[in-house]
Amino acid sequence: MVVLTGNSLTLEDIKRVVMEHESVTLCDIQRKKIELNRQTVEEMLNEKRVMYGINTGFGKFSDVLIEEDDLEELQLNLIHSHACGVGEPFDEKISKVMVLLRANALAQGYSGVRPELIQQLIDILNVGIAPVIPQQGSLGASGDLAPLSHLALVLLGEGEVFYQGKRMHTLDAFQQVGLIPISLKAKEGLALINGTQAMTAVGVITYLEMEKLLYQSELTAAMTMEGLHGIMDAFDADVHRVRGHQEQMEVAKRIREILRDSELTTAQGEMRVQDAYTIRCIPQVLGACWQTLHYAKEKLTIEINAVTDNPLIFSDDNKVISGGNFHGEPIAFTMDFLKLGIAETANISERRIERLVNPQLNDLPAFLSPKPGLESGAMIMQYSAASLVSENKTLAHPASVDSIPSSANQEDHVSMGTIAARHALSMLQNTRRVIAIELICAMQAVEYRGIEKMAEKTRLFYEKARYIVPSITKDRIFSIDIENLADWLKESQESDVTNLKGEVRVYE
Incomplete structure (x- = not known):
């Protein structure tokens, strides 16, 4: 059971709720604070105080x-x-994270809502309902207005939801689970939609998936090293210690551990003096990618426990203050920065693919083809990887440097943080496919070298991945292989690639 206090939610908690279906409840102490905060709003209304969004219009009004x-x-x-969102809806997991984060933000007791409103959010989450929320339409200030309005519709019994794998009208789902729509009181509509929960929810899912993919990219890179007789000296602890970047040292240590018993790697001068950068600099590049992820974790952890409403009600001091906590700039910058790490993870992977398939760069069969010339083998897989990497480069352009005034220039600077987060997630999906392509090529390469000589950890990875994608014995429709392997990487538990989940398409 995850207890919402408003200021103690963790990324691990979110994963437990959204991916492992753990139940949520509201902290009793916070419930009392929320009640007091609501009482303050009622008293101020009785006093005829003018309060933005409570007894005034919105934005320019x-x-x-x-x-x-x-x-x-x-x-x-x-x-x-x-509720002006457009485009395809967010994934159900993202919608559920949005519901959880909105409930947690309101649970701090500065938004002037009733406990019943927060309980409705929690009930929707606990019964497995996910609002249908269009992806496009948010400027990232004043918060994620359009996406969160579609979320708010569901509390009222309006709009659409996903429930038990089906898309349906909200009332139909409510009837199945026994929920009753609520009505909004003064301040509550604004409290639901003034926040950064859409961009933050996308950021959280991107973070969780990227963390897993970085571990998988290291394991894949280690297998590529075996396929290319990579030199282990460049991963010596002393090399990385003297530079001092913790993430770089940790990547090098993990690669050493993965390949400690491999008979396919080599020593400096044994076959050649040094490897190309895409092999030799794996710790330096992926270490820097880990740095972007760690920065994202720090900022996301703050934001998932942040009060991003406007105005804020401070009961102890009898204050109502209009501020700007809804502005998404911190998350916009965070996601734009994370995009660099995502892009470079794919970039260096694609260059290793090239080293695996290019006969001018190795002694393997050209393009890893069983019959070079008659069969093209992995030739066009490298094309696909190059295309995905190039697409990532265009998506990596920072969304946060853009701003368009809105609400008759009252809201004259916005963050575009939701666009930054959406682009980061799209880039992640591209990168996962690039890693899948590298893994397919690496598996083919180690077969030529002798899988009995592989390290224990890469051998286990190979065997499980081979269950998803069979060896290339002749040309076939490789698109199926790439998608199957990418799906497997996504569904695997953390870095535990031995866990096979999800459906696998088979060949006819």
Whole structure:
């Protein structure tokens, strides 16, 4: 059971809830603080205090006062008018993370909502309902207005959801699970949509998947080293110790551990004096990629426990303050930075693919083909990898350097953080396919070298991956291999590549 306090949620907690279906509950202490915070809002309304978004319009309409009898309609109109998302919906996991993060942010007790509203979010999560939320339409300030409005619709029994693998109207799902739509009170609509939970949810999923993929890229690179008789001296601990980057030292240590019993790697001067950079500099490059991931973890951990609402209600001091915590710049920068690590993981992998298939760079059969000339082997797999890497380079352009004014120039600087996060996730998916292609080529290469000479860890990786993709004995439709292996890498538990999950397409 994950208990929401508003300030103690971890990335591991999110994984347990969204991927392992652990239940969520609201902390009793926080429930009391939330009730007090709501009471403060009610008292201020009775005092006729002017409060943005509570008894005024929104954005450029902030100077328009709203009559008391219209306050609930104001919140409903807000959700309906702001539900302008377009495009394909987010993956169900991302939608569920958004629900969890919104509940956690409101649980801090600075947003002036009722506990019932937060409980509705938790109930939706616990029964396995995921809102259908279009991916496009957010500027990343004032928060993720459009995506979160589609989330808010579900609380009201409107919009669409995913439930038990089917897309349906929200009321149909509610009837199946016994949930009842709620009505919004003053402030509650704004509290639901003023935040960074869309970009942060995409960022969290990207982080969790990238962490796993980096471990897998190291294991794949180690197998490539065996296929190319890579030189182990460049991974000596002293080499990396004297530079001092912790992540670089850790990558080198893991490669040494993976290949410690390999009979296929070589020593300096045994076959050649040194390897090309894509082999020799694996720790330096992937170590830097790990640095971008660690930075992302630090900032995401802060943001998943952040109050990103506006205005904020401080009950102890009887204050209502309009601020800008909804601005997504910290996450926009974070995701743009992480994109560099994702891009370079693919970039160096594609160059190793080239070294595996190019007969001018190795002594393996040309393009790893069983019958070079008659059969093309892995020739066009390298093309696909190159295409994915090039696409990543265009997506790596920082979204955060762009801004378009909105709401009649009242909201005149925005973060584009959700675009940055979406691009990072798209790049991750491209990179996973590049790693899959390298793994296919590396497996073929070690077969020529002798799999009985492989290290124990790479041999186990080879055997499990061979269950997904058979050896290349003749040309076939390699697209199926690439997608199968990429799916397997995605569904494997952490770096435990021995765990086979998901469906595998077979050859007819």
